[in-house]
Amino acid sequence: MKSISGFSKLSKTGKLRWVAENFFKDPKLVASELTSFWHGDNHQQKVFDDFSENTLSNYYMPYGVAPNFIINGKTYCIPMVIEESSVVAAAASSAKFWATRGGFKAEIIGTTKIGQVHFTWEGSSEKLNAIFPDLKAALHEKSADLTKNMRNRGGGILSIDLIDMTHLEENYYQLKVKFETCDSMGANFINSVLERFGQILQTFMFSSPAMKGKERDVIIIMAILSNYTPECLVRAYVECPIEDLGTFDGGKTSAELFAYKFDKAVKIANIDPYRATTHNKGIFNGIDAVVLATANDFRAVEACGHTYAARDGQYRSLTKTSIENGIFKLWLDIPMAVGTVGGLTSLHPLAKRSLEMLGNPSAKDLMSIIATVGLAQTFAAVKSLTTTGIQKGHMKMHLMNILNHLEATEKEVNQAVEYFKERIVSFTSVREFLNNSREVVVINN
Ligand code: MEV
Numbered sequence: 001m002k003s004i005s006g007f008s009k010l011s012k013t014g015k016l017r018w019v020a021e022n023f024f025k026d027p028k029l030v031a032s033e034l035t036s037f038w039h040g041d042n043h044q045q046k047v048f049d050d051f052s053e054n055t056l057s058n059y060y061m062p063y064g065v066a067p068n069f070i071i072n073g074k075t076y077c078i079p080m081v082i083e084e085s086s087v088v089a090a091a092a093s094s095a096k097f098w099a100t101r102g103g104f105k106a107e108i109i110g111t112t113k114i115g116q117v118h119f120t121w122e123g124s125s126e127k128l129n130a131i132f133p134d135l136k137a138a139l140h141e142k143s144a145d146l147t148k149n150m151r152n153r154g155g156g157i158l159s160i161d162l163i164d165m166t167h168l169e170e171n172y173y174q175l176k177v178k179f180e181t182c183d184s185m186g187a188n189f190i191n192s193v194l195e196r197f198g199q200i201l202q203t204f205m206f207s208s209p210a211m212k213g214k215e216r217d218v219i220i221i222m223a224i225l226s227n228y229t230p231e232c233l234v235r236a237y238v239e240c241p242i243e244d245l246g247t248f249d250g251g252k253t254s255a256e257l258f259a260y261k262f263d264k265a266v267k268i269a270n271i272d273p274y275r276a277t278t279h280n281k282g283i284f285n286g287i288d289a290v291v292l293a294t295a296n297d298f299r300a301v302e303a304c305g306h307t308y309a310a311r312d313g314q315y316r317s318l319t320k321t322s323i324e325n326g327i328f329k330l331w332l333d334i335p336m337a338v339g340t341v342g343g344l345t346s347l348h349p350l351a352k353r354s355l356e357m358l359g360n361p362s363a364k365d366l367m368s369i370i371a372t373v374g375l376a377q378t379f380a381a382v383k384s385l386t387t388t389g390i391q392k393g394h395m396k397m398h399l400m401n402i403l404n405h406l407e408a409t410e411k412e413v414n415q416a417v418e419y420f421k422e423r424i425v426s427f428t429s430v431r432e433f434l435n436n437s438r439e440v441v442v443i444n445n
Contacts, residue, residue, distance in 0.1 A: 002023075066080055071105070078373055104376065106234060106369075112180065114231070122214045135204050139197050155186075160175060160176075177193070228308070294354045301338065396425060400413070416433055
C-alpha cells in the first residue's frame, strides 16, 4: 500500500486522483464514480466538503420518514437516516399501532450537562478545600465573558465542585462542572469554559499568597466535557389495558400471551448482557436515525446511552416493562444530549429541513422525539421477535437489496415481490428464482 506526505495540501481533485490511481484497478472509472456523487451545486458541495477533511465525495444514505407519530398528543412525521432495511417500516408500524392506543408520552427528567477539568496538585486536600470558595468565585468571574450569551438564554454554569480523587490516583483532582446549555448540544461552549477554567485555576494558585513552593503549581491534565450525561435524561413510554393490545400473528398470539412474552423478553434483556446489547441496538436503530437526520452527534448519544445502560455495573436493557392492574406499560429512560441550534443543525441543508419537518423543536422536544422513536423501534422489534420472528419481515425488506445486487430488471423485481409474498427470502432463494426465470426467458426465445 502506498503512503504520501502532504496529502492534505493537495487540491480535492488531486486527492481524488491520487487515491484512484493508487488503490484501484480502474482509476478512471473510480474517479468518475466518486465525482458522480458530488452535489450539482458547487456552493452546496463546498459546504459538505468543509464539514470534514480530505473530502473526496459524498457518501449517500437513505433519508426517509416515519409518519403518524403521536407524542404527547401532537402528531409528527419523523425524518430518519438509516441504511438498514425494516427500521423505518418498523418505526412507522409502531407509530400506527400506538396512535390508536393513546399515543406515545415523553417527559424530560433533566437537561444538565457535565464537564471536567482534570488536574494534579501536590499539597494537602484540606488546604485546597479551604481555598476553593475563592477559586470558585474567580472561575465564575473570569469566565463571565464566555458565559454571557448562554446566561442571557437562560443557561450557563450551574455548579462547580472540587472532587478529590487522590485515593485513586496520586495528586489527582477534578473540577466537576454542571452546565445548562438550553437548545444547543453545548460541546463547544462547555469545552471553551473548561479550558478557560484550567487557565484560571493555574493563575489563581500561582498567585495565591496562601500557596508556597510546589503548592503554587497546578498541572492541568485535560479539560473536556463528559459525554456521560445521566442528568440530561428523557423518559418515553406507552401504556394501555392488556386487552387493547389486540391479537398478533394472525390471531395465534393473544393479548395476554403477547404481554407475558414481551415483559419476559425485556426482563431477559435486563439480566443478560448478551441479549441486552442486541435489545439496546434495536433501540439505537431508531435513535441514531433521527440523531443523524437532525445532524446531531450520534457517537455521543450512543456512548452515553451504553454507559447509562451499565450504570449499576452490569450492562442492562434501557427499557423496562410493567404489567399491573391489567395495564401493560413499556418505558425507556435515556440520556440524550442533543441540540436544535448550533453545530451542523442549520448548516446541513437536510438537517435544517428535518428540524422544520418536526416543527422546529426545542432541544427538549427533540429529546422527546428521539427517545420515542427508540421506544417505537424496540417495541416493533420485540413484537416481531416474540410473535412471528424477525426474519419474515426483515428479509421481505431486504429482498429489494438482494434484487438490486443481482441487477434484477423492473419486471423481475415485480415478479420476485409477488413470488416471495408467501416464501422465505434468502440470497440463494432469490438468486435461484432469478436464474430460473432467466433460463425460462432464454428457452422461450
Ligand atoms: C436488528 O437491527 C435489531 C434487533 O436485533 C433488535 C432486537 O433484537 O431487539 C431486531
